Amino acid sequence: PTITVKTATASYPVVVEQNCLQQQKKTIEGLLANYSHVLVITDQHVSILYKEVCDWLQNSSNSVLPFVTPNGESAKTFAIYEAAMTHMISHNLDRKSVIVALGGGAVGDLAGFVAASYMRGIDFIQLPTTVLAHDSAVGGKTAINHPLAKNIVGAFHQPQAVYYDTSLLASLPERQMRSGFAELIKHGLIADATLLAEVMANYQNCASLYARDMTPFLTKGIQIKADIVAEDEREQGIRAYLNFGHTFGHAVEAAGDFKHWFHGEAIMIGMKFALLLSQQLTGLQFDVTRWQHWAEKLGYDFSLPPTLTFEQLYDKMMHDKKNNLSSDSFCFVERGRSTDFTSCDENTVSRSI
Ligand code: NAD
Numbered sequence: 001p002t003i004t005v006k007t008a009t010a011s012y013p014v015v016v017e018q019n020c021l022q023q024q025k026k027t028i029e030g031l032l033a034n035y036s037h038v039l040v041i042t043d044q045h046v047s048i049l050y051k052e053v054c055d056w057l058q059n060s061s062n063s064v065l066p067f068v069t070p071n072g073e074s075a076k077t078f079a080i081y082e083a084a085m086t087h088m089i090s091h092n093l094d095r096k097s098v099i100v101a102l103g104g105g106a107v108g109d110l111a112g113f114v115a116a117s118y119m120r121g122i123d124f125i126q127l128p129t130t131v132l133a134h135d136s137a138v139g140g141k142t143a144i145n146h147p148l149a150k151n152i153v154g155a156f157h158q159p160q161a162v163y164y165d166t167s168l169l170a171s172l173p174e175r176q177m178r179s180g181f182a183e184l185i186k187h188g189l190i191a192d193a194t195l196l197a198e199v200m201a202n203y204q205n206c207a208s209l210y211a212r213d214m215t216p217f218l219t220k221g222i223q224i225k226a227d228i229v230a231e232d233e234r235e236q237g238i239r240a241y242l243n244f245g246h247t248f249g250h251a252v253e254a255a256g257d258f259k260h261w262f263h264g265e266a267i268m269i270g271m272k273f274a275l276l277l278s279q280q281l282t283g284l285q286f287d288v289t290r291w292q293h294w295a296e297k298l299g300y301d302f303s304l305p306p307t308l309t310f311e312q313l314y315d316k317m318m319h320d321k322k323n324n325l326s327s328d329s330f331c332f333v334e335r336g337r338s339t340d341f342t343s344c345d346e347n348t349v350s351r352s353i
Pocket residue numbers: 043044045046049071072073076103104105106107108109129130131132133135136137138139140141142143151168169170171172173176179180263
């Protein structure tokens with residue numbers, strides 16, 4: 001299927017299909033032929049795993065040498081950003097050049113920000129390769145990290161197109177798979193009870209995450225994100241719903257010296273917390289225990305280290321709010337619909353934990 005994302009500044013297709021890189025080969029080649037230079041940005045791991053994709057993108061006369069980043073979050077540093085710029089200047093990339101981001105959310109965020117800022121903005125295309133990237137590749141948020149705060153230096157810059165080949169997800173390690181799947185669960189929770197029910201019915205253990213094609217569910221997740229972004233591109237209002245579970249989740253994630261959590265693993269804990277709070281504060285009718293048991297069957301772990309205190313998490317939550325302007329509110333679910341609250345007071349939070 002193809003979803004069209006329409007914002008005030010852009011309109012672009014998101015193609016979601018098994019093998020779509022093969023099926024849409026001619027279309028993609030045609031698109032790339034419009035540019036003076038094509039630069040692929042990918043990470044080390046993906047460049048080896050999907051060498052044939054890199055080689056194919058590399059094949060035409062307007063392609064320059066790919067820029068290969070370190071894996072994961074280490075792609076989103078000032079040093080790598082500068083190295084990417086050096087690479088582009090040395091290869092004479094001009095305003096008519098295009099960047100192709102091949103990889104997960106980290107590569108997409110870096111490549112998007114490079115595209116947003118090189119010569120004040122050039123085009124880019126997303127070829128996401130992780131489950132999480134069904135979220136990150138759509139919506140035009142791009143960023144790198146500062147040592148003091150994640151995603152603090154960035155820009156809104158929408159891609160020209162997104163080609164999401166879901167057959168590439170087969171090679172994801174289990175924890176990556178689950179981490180991204182948490183964002184799909186989030187999309188169901190905030191906007192589509194049917195999607196949530198379908199996902200809960202279709203996925204009952206970790207093996208099913210690989211065995212059962214995720215394309216139809218990821219498509220719905222992307223549609224939800226596309227609808228929200230269409231209404232609120234710059235996160236002035238309802239786009240904040242996408243932060244559901246993230247206030248507490250980021251606090252858990254930031255307690256990384258207790259245990260290393262992947263983003264989605266921490267967000268699952270954050271969403272449980274937000275659901276419990278929603279029950280208390282908005283009267284949400286939702287069986288959190290059943291939901292948790294289901295998630296545990298998939299391998300999610302909701303336990304927090306006993307040495308991690310409430311005060312520590314609370315401090316991190318407040319710190320997150322200060323540093324992350326996009327989550328200055330706490331997001332709840334109310335009778336299947338998200339409701340934004342602009343404050344959360346300490347007593348309510350501590351009672352629920
Ligand atoms: P990632 O890009 O770090 O990828 C995770 C790991 O999986 C990497 O080591 C990568 O090499 C590997 N990998 C990628 N594709 C693979 C494949 N098909 N098979 C096997 N291994 C593969 O992580 P991610 O979870 O995709 O994204 C996380 C990033 O996304 C964070 O930096 C987060 O801030 C960002 N994010 C951005 C947005 C947004 O709206 N821009 C939204 C959510 C998250």
